[in-house]
Amino acid sequence: MFEALSVSASGMQVHQTWIDAISDNVANVSTVRRTSQTAFQSRYVVAQALENGGTGSGVAVSGIALSSPIGKLVSDPTNPLADANGMVRMPDVDLGEQLTTMIMAQRGYEANISQLDRVRQSYESAIQMGRG
Amino acid sequence: MLEDVSISALHAALNGLAARQSAVSDNVANVNTPFFTARQVGFENDLRQALADGSDPLSVSPTVSATTDAAGLTGNNVNLATQTTLGVDTNLRYELALRATGDRFTLLRSAIRG
Numbered sequence: 001m002f003e004a005l006s007v008s009a010s011g012m013q014v015h016q017t018w019i020d021a022i023s024d025n026v027a028n029v030s031t032v033r034r035t036s037q038t039a040f041q042s043r044y045v046v047a048q049a050l051e052n053g054g055t056g057s058g059v060a061v062s063g064i065a066l067s068s069p070i071g072k073l074v075s076d077p078t079n080p081l082a083d084a085n086g087m088v089r090m091p092d093v094d095l096g097e098q099l100t101t102m103i104m105a106q107r108g109y110e111a112n113i114s115q116l117d118r119v120r121q122s123y124e125s126a127i128q129m130g131r132g
Numbered sequence: 133m134l135e136d137v138s139i140s141a142l143h144a145a146l147n148g149l150a151a152r153q154s155a156v157s158d159n160v161a162n163v164n165t166p167f168f169t170a171r172q173v174g175f176e177n178d179l180r181q182a183l184a185d186g187s188d189p190l191s192v193s194p195t196v197s198a199t200t201d202a203a204g205l206t207g208n209n210v211n212l213a214t215q216t217t218l219g220v221d222t223n224l225r226y227e228l229a230l231r232a233t234g235d236r237f238t239l240l241r242s243a244i245r246g
Binding site: 003004006007011012013014018031047048049054055056057058096104105107108111112114115116118119121122125126128129 | 142146150151153154155157158159160161163164165166168171173195196209212215216219220221223226227233234
């Protein structure tokens with residue numbers, strides 16, 4: 001009963017995971033590592049639609065893709081992690097891309113909440129039917 | 133005796149509208165899923181035909197089909213504005229059909245009470 005609610009819930013869940021991943025990427029935008037180590041890798045959420053042969057049963061996270069471990073080499077001789085040439089490894093996180101994606105994820109989350117509320121209204125009315 | 137054709141027709145409409153609302157929920161859930169194609173639900177024409185033919189309205193089952201809108205950059209063709217409007221529209225139609233069904237039962241109840 002009330003299956004349509006879980007469809008919107010799955011949408012909210014995926015967008016929440018997406019927001020979490022973006023937050024983590026932004027939090028690590030300045031994570032410095034030694035040149036001998038791999039850079040912090042941005043996380044990209046992979047969404048997959050769930051098919052049930054009918055109107056569909058929502059969406060799920062099917063995996064997390066990682067960006068390049070190479071990152072970029074930056075000259076920072078005063079950094080304690082710098083190598084003999086004064087270089088450190090920084091992640092290749094594009095802050096502009098992350099923040100615009102964050103807005104998309106937020107709007108997607110909100111759209112699912114609105115839809116959830118409409119479905120709830122319909123169910124509520126159905127429960128009330130026949131009482132008048 | 134209590135199952136007349138108008139209650140059956142309203143029941144079929146409620147089934148169709150519930151399926152449409154599920155499809156809208158699924159489309160909204162997949163608003164950012166790459167290569168997702170939005171689905172739509174139709175039942176009005178079949179229901180109209182069933183009523184015209186005098187066949188059982190409840191034999192009508194909603195048909196699910198893919199939308200043909202052009203896909204965007206990510207291969208996803210969900211239009212959030214369209215889906216939101218359709219969600220509101222479907223919700224109102226569902227409430228209307230419920231109201232009509234409820235009123236129909238109220239008539240029956242009045243008749244039973246005498």
